Amino acid sequence: MEALTISGGAMTVRKFKPVTVQPESETPNGFYFLSSLDQAIPFTMMTIYRYEKGSGNVGEVLKQALSKVLVLYYPLAGSMAICPEVNQVTKFKCGKFTLGIGISHSLVDGVSGMNFVNSWAQIARGKPVTAVPFHDRTLLKSRVPPQIKYPYDDFVQIADTSDTESLYQRDPLVHKLFVFDADRIAATKKLALSEGKVKCCSSFAAVTALVWRARSQALGMKPHQLTKIRIMADFRSKFGTEALPENYFGNAVVTTASLCSAGELCERPISFAVEQIQKAVEQLDEDYVRSRMDFVDTYKPPLSSVGTLVISSWTRLAYGMSDFGWGDPSQFGCGDLARELCVYFPEGEGKKGIAVVLALPLSAMNAFEELVQI
Template identity: 45%
Template sequence: MDAFNTTANDVLTIERSVPHTVLPEQDTPGGSIFLSSIDNAALTIISTVYAFDRSDANVVGVIKHALSKVLVYYYPLAGRLAKDSQGKLTVDCEKKLGVPFVEASADCRIENLGSIQIIDPDLAGKLVYRDPTENMLEDGPLLTVQVTKFKCGGFTLGMAIHHCMVDGVGAINFMNSWAELARGKSLSLIPYHDRTILKSRVPPQIRGPYDDFVRVSDVSDITASFEREQIVYKSFHFDADKLETLKKMITTGGQEMSSCSNFVALAALVWRARSMALKMKPHQLSKLLIAFDFRLKLRTSVPEGYFGNALLAPSCLCTAGELIDQPISSATGKINKAIERVTEDYVRSSIDFFDTYHYDPYSVSSLLISSWLRLDYSCIDFGWGGPRQLGTGNPPLNLCLFMRDESKNKMGTVVALGLPLSAMNTFEELVRI
């Protein structure tokens, strides 16, 4: 397992330019963009860093010029948030305030960074420009960009993007489009900006009840442990052999569950181990939420280039006592059922619910697992080859990321999360295979 690379942070010194505003190269539509109830619930800013091994003297100019070109297609990113008459967020495309762009240089080689899959907050602060107005809802930029050049010729591309604008699939599509224009290519995918296709129905048709909508109270004093102790982030590597061993542990009547995927097996392991490590009381409700891309479930109404959030979080809910006392196969069964529940009717019903009740499903006793395993960033080539790594900084405390294992040639998965120090020590023992 890996903790934060604090050594890299200690030795990394960077010099930054003042932010330069990048505007779309051509006139873009005005008006406003409707944001769905799913978008309205995603009020966080996501930091990502792409690390590239080589470049040349023109790297900053090429990327900045291509950004002005790609903003013609992804023009909402150059706007700002606004509120409509009902208090819901929209994107004001009349406010063409652009994207802050920062050029930076580092005093070391890019390999000195080590693994950046989960980045120390201080290191992320050096590689990603965070605008001082970002928390001013109607003034902050929706995207910031920083290109940092290293002595070896490598560079990092750091971004802070508002989650209400896009999910992981949309972000990768945006990056691919940006890179294509940098190489002088035409876009292979045109973004689709009409988010009214995910508008709630009138009248709402909420079918349930679903475990997703159950509010979970903290009866185990978990909040206090997060506030009292040092928070530690670590990543855990599961290669193909470990994953196979784990799946063999998950048995029903002595037979391996044929429907248990690597993802489901790992999700069950992490959910149980986290609940145990946080010392949840037996009657404490423990909720697992799974970030689910429902584009394929609404194939007829969500175009391939949809630029917005097409994610829901189907959940599993039980007491910590039930989760821990029963075999792990019980947890995998709950997870499989939650995933199978995602149908078009489920998606539409959930959208109606969120639009009606403005519900926040998260709490410290909840765990959200988000898989980046299918996000193919290897083809994001600005002219010097694809990135060697993709990383993120400042993940929420109830979030666990599943990412590709980049440290080995064997297929595998990296599990990354943050916990209070004492809980992390216990969690580390519980997931050892």
Template identity: 35%
Template sequence: MESVVCNGKFELKIKQDEPTRVPPVEETEKGHHFLCNLDQNLAAIIKTIHLYKSPDKGNEDAAKVIRESLSKALVHFYPLAGRLTISPEGKLIVDCTGEGPPFVEAEANCSVSELLSIASVDPMVLKNLVYEVPGAKNIIETPVFTVQVTKFNCGAFAVGIGMNHCMADGISGVEFLNSWGEIARGLPLSTPPSLDRTNLKARDPPQIDFPHNEFVDIEDISNTHDLYEEEEMVYKAFPFNTEKLVRLKEKALEGGVLSKCTTFEALTALVWRARCKSLKMHHDQQTKLLFAVDVRSKLNPNLPKGFFGNGMFLTNALCKAGDLLDSPLSHAVELVQGAVKVVTDSYMRSSIDYFEMKRVRPSINGTLVVTAWSRLDLLSANFGWGKTIYSGPADVPGKEVVLFLPSGEDKRSINVHLEMPISAMKTFELEIMQI
């Protein structure tokens, strides 16, 4: 199989071999692995790439090392060697078959620097570094985990991963990669995984103790869907260096309404307001913000160290677009802070029970979903070639999603990635540039 991408000057070709399976090197537990209600809402494939280049060694043995260490890592993370199925209760569950994930070796006709140059203009090119099963019609037919190792002609290589979000969140995903890297380097696991998710089971009987606006379905009175259909969608990344982030937080604290705020709260508030304005949302348009909060230490009892699963809870803020735009930035920040504060053990238990009773997923009409990877140590996974020279998503966020990625040598700067209709993107850029 060969993928061809042309940027006008250079024709990129990535030749993929036929996939093979990588089962765990030892016999692992069989049967069904429980997925909690938080997992049920996240059944989408997250694609990431991790680029390596060492001055001391080439890429000749890369696929062999990655494959052999993966077979050992899957002994500890054996659900990743299984497949999704439907439980008698009608929920997603993992059938721990031990068959192992598809593994693909590939070669690119370029250097890694040439690839990144193309990706800076066309980020969709990175999808070619992650194996996608042809003909999969739904999430059940799609493997929960795939690996592709792509060699470049400069001695670099890429590890491209596709993992179903129902298996792990960003923190667990990074810990898995680090453990896999430790095994590749012949080291013991510094953080053995804890696979038990029963702490996140619904109560019996379930009880709903709070309103859960994350599930509210919003009417699109601003005809935003028509705008998405009629205009060309464009993708762009906006850099926020440390100086700009300091100015943003100072602006959020103007007027003395707030005594403090975090970088995430200020940046999320700014993006939410700018997006509402850019999409020309009606004054009375309800708009919702969704973002994930790490609840490992908020649950009672806490999730254990090394928890492998989804320890992130999707919280929300809801208001009218007019209220958001007619008020100072501090008001939007307050809404973000309120969404963080509401996340307690009792609130999460109520939300888990809400899904148990209603079986609905969070609606994204009129909604902005902020995904922050800015706190993840994406560069840390080391298979013997040192830390990555680049790690990040292999595809762009959807039209409702804004992605915060770490940037700069110290990773304290943030790049804001999003996709919008072309006219809205122009307005969004003007709003962002004012900081």
């Protein structure tokens, strides 16, 4: 145990030694197959839950329930060379507590990770687990021989003709949250539809168009600079249940992309950006996904952050079901983001807006904040 004083003694935090929690009973031994989709995302996915009330035995309840749920979700109890899992509980004198969770993205995507946390919560409440995980990841194994049918803009290497790298080296990286409320989204949809280029416009496409354009301008991209949007898309609904059973535990997400110049993106009407986003999303089906896996395993192409924005939407994740016995979380968020990543959350209960979290160099963040307020 160590004592830490913050803000000149305003708060004292006691930090206890980490405790390793083992599965309650024996689990399968040996190596665990990871698909190329799993291996493509070897970083830790950090989430935090805030609860308005708890009890003195919060930590013990969570440990006991974790030991039980790891029997079902046994890959999380294994060992990896990169990105181990961490669990941390912070209790406050007022009775509130926060739960911070870090899981390797190679083991879970958003849906799988949320199923694990909600199953953990069910056990803590003394309830049966409803989302029993399906563990056979060989269902997403690449084909032999490979059947590559499409080009993939995801892997196009972009030259840094705007020298944005020097901006990242010069300025500190800062994270901020911006809320696009229902009125702002409706106005953007109306504008995109009035231009006659698109027939419909989702809230996701409207917000993504605004963010992509503003971020490109804030980073000072020159008109001829190529810029890429990569959208992380869950493809479970694109596969039949025979091909990918319910509660598949693993990564069932791929990125689908669109590529254009910063000049086209920022100087043409907003409907142009919406159209690029829609084209990227519409190409996603089972054939596209399996071809992409074959492409990756055949060529092992590198990914680059230059000129690239990656969108990950968490607006449909069921974090409101993570009740460990003290009520639903009042807030849910993520840890630090990679510089090219942008995450979407629901604006709040009963609201229809989208909260956007992203990281930018300080000067670019200041410019982005002005641009999105226009």
